[in-house]
Amino acid sequence: MKNIFRTSAMFMAAAAMTLGMASCNKDDDDDAIYNEDDSAALAIIEQFVDNTVAPTYTALAAHAEQLADELAVLKEGATNAGVDQACSTFLAAREQWEKSEAFLFGAAGDFGIDxxxxxxxxxxxxxxRLMxxxxxxxxxxxxxxxxVAGERLGNALLGFHGIEYILFANGQPKAADAISENEWIYVVAVAGDLRNRCYQLEVGWLGDDAPEAHIEKLDDLEMQYTVAxxxxxxxxxxxxxxxxxxxxRTRKAALMAIVQGCIDIADEVGSSKIGAAYTGEDVTYIExxxxxxxxxxxxxxxxxxxNAYMGGVENARDESKSIHNHxxxxxxxxxxxxQEAIEAALAAIDAMPAPFVNHISDARNGAAMEACAALSEKLDEVVDALRNN
Structure with missing residues (x-):
C-alpha cells in the first residue's frame, strides 16, 4: 500500500528537511544571497505560493467538488452518459492532484491528506465486507x-482509488448498470470525503483567499487548516x-524546502511508483x-x-521569479x-508501454526509473548550491 511506502518516504524527507534547515540555522552569516532583506528570494517564494501551489489546489478543489456533486446525482439515477462525465471529472481532479505532488510538504503532510x-x-x-x-x-x-467515510473506512478504502474502483474497469468507464446501489452509496460518501480533504489543501495554503464556502465547510467539520x-x-x-x-527560519530554508519536495517526488516516482512493480518488490503496487x-x-x-522549479504552472509562469533563474x-x-533532466524524465516516462499494469516488466520502465534517479541527483546539487550561496 502507498501509505507504507509514503510513511517511509515522508520520514526520510522530514529528516532531510530538518538537516537542511539546521544547516541554515547553524550560522546567521550562512544566509548569503538569501538574507532577510533579499527581495529576490521573497519574489521566488511568492511566485511559488501564488502561481504554482494556489492555482493547482484551487483547480483540484473545484474538480473534487464537481465530482462529488455529479456522483450524488448519479446515485439517484445513473446513466451511461452521466458515468462517462463523472469519469472525465475524476481524471481532471486526478491530474491536478498529481501535479501537486512536488509540494506534499505543508498541509498535505501535516494533516495526513496524502x-x-x-x-x-x-x-x-x-x-x-463493507458491501x-x-x-x-x-x-x-x-x-x-x-x-463517516473519512473517520471509519481507513485509507485503503478512501480517496481517489476507491472512487476509481467503482467508476472504471480495464481502463474504461463502467456501464451505469454495472454499479450496484450499495456501490453508489459508498462512492458518494468517499467522494464527499475527498472533496473535504481537497478543500483542506486549498484553504490550508490560500487561507482567507480561498472560497468562503470552502472555509465554512471546514469550520463546520472542525477540520484544521492553519499551521500548528x-x-x-x-x-x-x-x-x-x-x-x-x-x-x-530563513528564506533560504523555504527555498530549500521547495527543492526538497521536488526531490521527494522524483524519488518516489522512480523507486516506488515504477520500481516496486518493475523490480518485483511488490507487483500489486500499481497506481x-x-x-x-x-x-x-x-x-x-x-x-x-x-512547475515548482520554473516558476509557476504553465499559464501563470514567471521564470524571472523562479528557482531556475536563481x-x-x-x-x-x-x-x-x-532542465534537461526534467525533460529526460518526462520523455522516458512517456516512452513506457501503456498501460503500466499490463507491462510492468518492460525494460523501458527501468529506463524511466534511471531518468527519475538522475533528476533527483541533479536536484540534490541544487540544494547544495542554495545552501552554499
Whole structure:
C-alpha cells in the first residue's frame, strides 16, 4: 500500500528537511544571497505560493467538488452518459492532484491528506465486507456520510482509488448498470470525503483567499487548516520565512524546502511508483490500475517538479521569479542540466508501454526509473548550491 511506502518516504524527507534547515540555522552569516532583506528570494517564494501551489489546489478543489456533486446525482439515477462525465471529472481532479505532488510538504503532510486520499492498492477484501455490512452502508448513506467515510473506512478504502474502483474497469468507464446501489452509496460518501480533504489543501495554503464556502465547510467539520493551529496559512507561513511566527527560519530554508519536495517526488516516482512493480518488490503496487492511467500520473508528477522549479504552472509562469533563474545565476551549467533532466524524465516516462499494469516488466520502465534517479541527483546539487550561496 502507498501509505507504507509514503510513511517511509515522508520520514526520510522530514529528516532531510530538518538537516537542511539546521544547516541554515547553524550560522546567521550562512544566509548569503538569501538574507532577510533579499527581495529576490521573497519574489521566488511568492511566485511559488501564488502561481504554482494556489492555482493547482484551487483547480483540484473545484474538480473534487464537481465530482462529488455529479456522483450524488448519479446515485439517484445513473446513466451511461452521466458515468462517462463523472469519469472525465475524476481524471481532471486526478491530474491536478498529481501535479501537486512536488509540494506534499505543508498541509498535505501535516494533516495526513496524502495517504488519506491516495493510497493503493484498494483493499478488495475490506471492500467486499463493507458491501455486506448493512449498518456501515446505512451510516454512509446518511446526511453525514462523507464524515463517516473519512473517520471509519481507513485509507485503503478512501480517496481517489476507491472512487476509481467503482467508476472504471480495464481502463474504461463502467456501464451505469454495472454499479450496484450499495456501490453508489459508498462512492458518494468517499467522494464527499475527498472533496473535504481537497478543500483542506486549498484553504490550508490560500487561507482567507480561498472560497468562503470552502472555509465554512471546514469550520463546520472542525477540520484544521492553519499551521500548528495558529494564525498563518501555509502560504503565509512560507512567505513570512525569516519572520517571527514562521516555521522557516530563513528564506533560504523555504527555498530549500521547495527543492526538497521536488526531490521527494522524483524519488518516489522512480523507486516506488515504477520500481516496486518493475523490480518485483511488490507487483500489486500499481497506481491507478482500474483507469489504467498510471503513466499519466507519473508524467504529471514530473510536471509538478517543472512547475515548482520554473516558476509557476504553465499559464501563470514567471521564470524571472523562479528557482531556475536563481540557480542559473549561481551555476548556469547546473540549471541547464536540471532542465534537461526534467525533460529526460518526462520523455522516458512517456516512452513506457501503456498501460503500466499490463507491462510492468518492460525494460523501458527501468529506463524511466534511471531518468527519475538522475533528476533527483541533479536536484540534490541544487540544494547544495542554495545552501552554499
Amino acid at each position: 495517504p488519506h486520499i491516495d493510497s493503493w492498492p484498494l483493499d478488495e477484501d475490506a471492500f467486499n 455486506s455490512s448493512p449498518d456501515m452502508l446505512a451510516a454512509l448513506n446518511g446526511e453525514d456520510g462523507d464524515v 493551529s495558529g494564525d498563518y496559512s501555509y502560504g503565509e507561513n512560507m512567505e513570512n520565512a525569516g519572520q517571527a511566527g514562521s516555521t522557516y 491507478s490500475p482500474y483507469s489504467q492511467t498510471s503513466i499519466v500520473d507519473f508524467h504529471n508528477n514530473i510536471v509538478s517538479i517543472r 540557480v542559473k545565476n549561481i551555476n548556469a551549467a547546473l540549471d541547464t542540466e536540471v
